Amino acid sequence: MRVSMSSFRELRMIGQEILREQRIADADVDAWYLLAYVFGISRTEFLLREKECVPEEGKLRYLELIQKRAEHVPLQYITGSQEFMGMDFIVSSDVLIPRQDTELLVEEVLAVCKGKKVLDMCTGSGCIIISLAKLSKLIKATGADISDGALSIAKKNSIKLEAKVEFIKSDLFEQITERFDVIVSNPPYIPTKDIETLMPEVRKHEPTNALDGSEDGLLFYRRIAAEAASYLTKGGYLFLEIGFNQGNEVREILQKEGFTHIDIKKDLSGKDRIVSARSFH
Template sequence: MTWRELLMEGKNILTAGKIEDAEPDAWLLLEYVSQMDRARFFLRQQENAPEENIRQYRDLIRQRGSHIPVQHLTGTQEFMGLEFLVSPDVLVPRQDTELLVEKLLPLIQGKKVLDICTGSGCIAIALAKLGVPKLVEATDLSEKALEIAGRNAEKLGADVAFYQGDLLENISAKYDIIVSNPPYIASEVVGGLMPEVRKHEPLMALDGGADGLVLYRRLLEQVPSHLEQGGIFAVEIGYDQGKAVSELFRKHGFERIECCKDLCGNDRVVMGSLNER
């Protein structure tokens, strides 16, 4: 069997299994097995694939066909041009979250930054690597998530300090910028998510309570006492939560509140400055 035939087999199996993104996933798994980029694949596509690679690829395609996320099969996900390690213990970094990082990068030079609910560490590490902050620290409730985040920081050479705790319970310092991508999906919606998410990503990183806003309320009760005067708080939000989250910001003393939309025109980020006291 040639490499091209093997790729077509994988694509056809995933398509027949109604796997979303069947074609790119079939390619990503072949790239992972063969360690070939596309240019090299096109040069070698008519060559016979080694039997060991065929077996490995078919096994991965079988697992992907059972809705295991492709990122869990390869163990990595790209975010802001950086390759992050992932596992079922963390939310897979998503392109939606890149907007949050992009909004903050111009603001963090020389600033003290805290990332809450850090998960894989993608936000904190991207800010530390791509910006020039004074310091970056991050928290998460999950010990297993912090283990992945620590490995990512070491792998990518990012200077980030991690702390375990429920939101800000173990944090005493003040920061210039606090950022968070908390769980924001309403509980009743979680059960209807695609199986890749519902069955294979941590529930605590998804479920935002009855209306999806529980963590925002808790954060906004705690964050102001940990922000320097004029400090900025920024969060990722669900596609239809801009108005509700902006109102919560306003209620807790924030001004210059901005609701930013993603490329699809959906609400994605809310950020604001704390009234100087």
């Protein structure tokens, strides 16, 4: 690897070359983002300073992070942040990286949650419940997760984004003691056998316990559907993010547990993504 470069432009080119050699998707984009992250410069500043000599300490730091990305560590885990619903969330390997698809889930809940009590089950980074708390007037916002690491990140995000959210350590509803008007969840839903087929950024670095939905990927939908009605107010809403091919199966699970008004929403690519239902138990 050539390290004798002296300018911002040359350093960026070396970063691109290293990432391309390791077949990193969006190598050029990631090389730029890491440059901006290390040196705190905008694209305009880069264009004005691209021939400037790079400080040695910054050069070494940049190459260190480029090497991490070359090993398929997700960019978001390297920078420690991911944008979601227009807000900057802290992320680490303890939580899934928030995805654009999940913004659709938040938007669906926003349509009905004003003035209500909302529970986010399997909260992870807290991106769902914090976004809801920030973008709507909730009576109460609660996030639950079994992972201490995830809850730590979620609490940091609530402090950073000044969102009033209560977080509870719970194996699904185990420690939940009250009823909510809305329960929302993006649970693990990938079939165990499919984990090994995922891109290395996901397979090797994102938390398996937040991905693995058991043999058929439906374990958590069965558990949530079986228990949720006991924690919903009469007529309360349940919103679930699902895998692209799980819509009909999740619908059947909810119907079996007595849920009504079941609706499936598609994502921007036209694939089933959100299931909503109501409980009148």
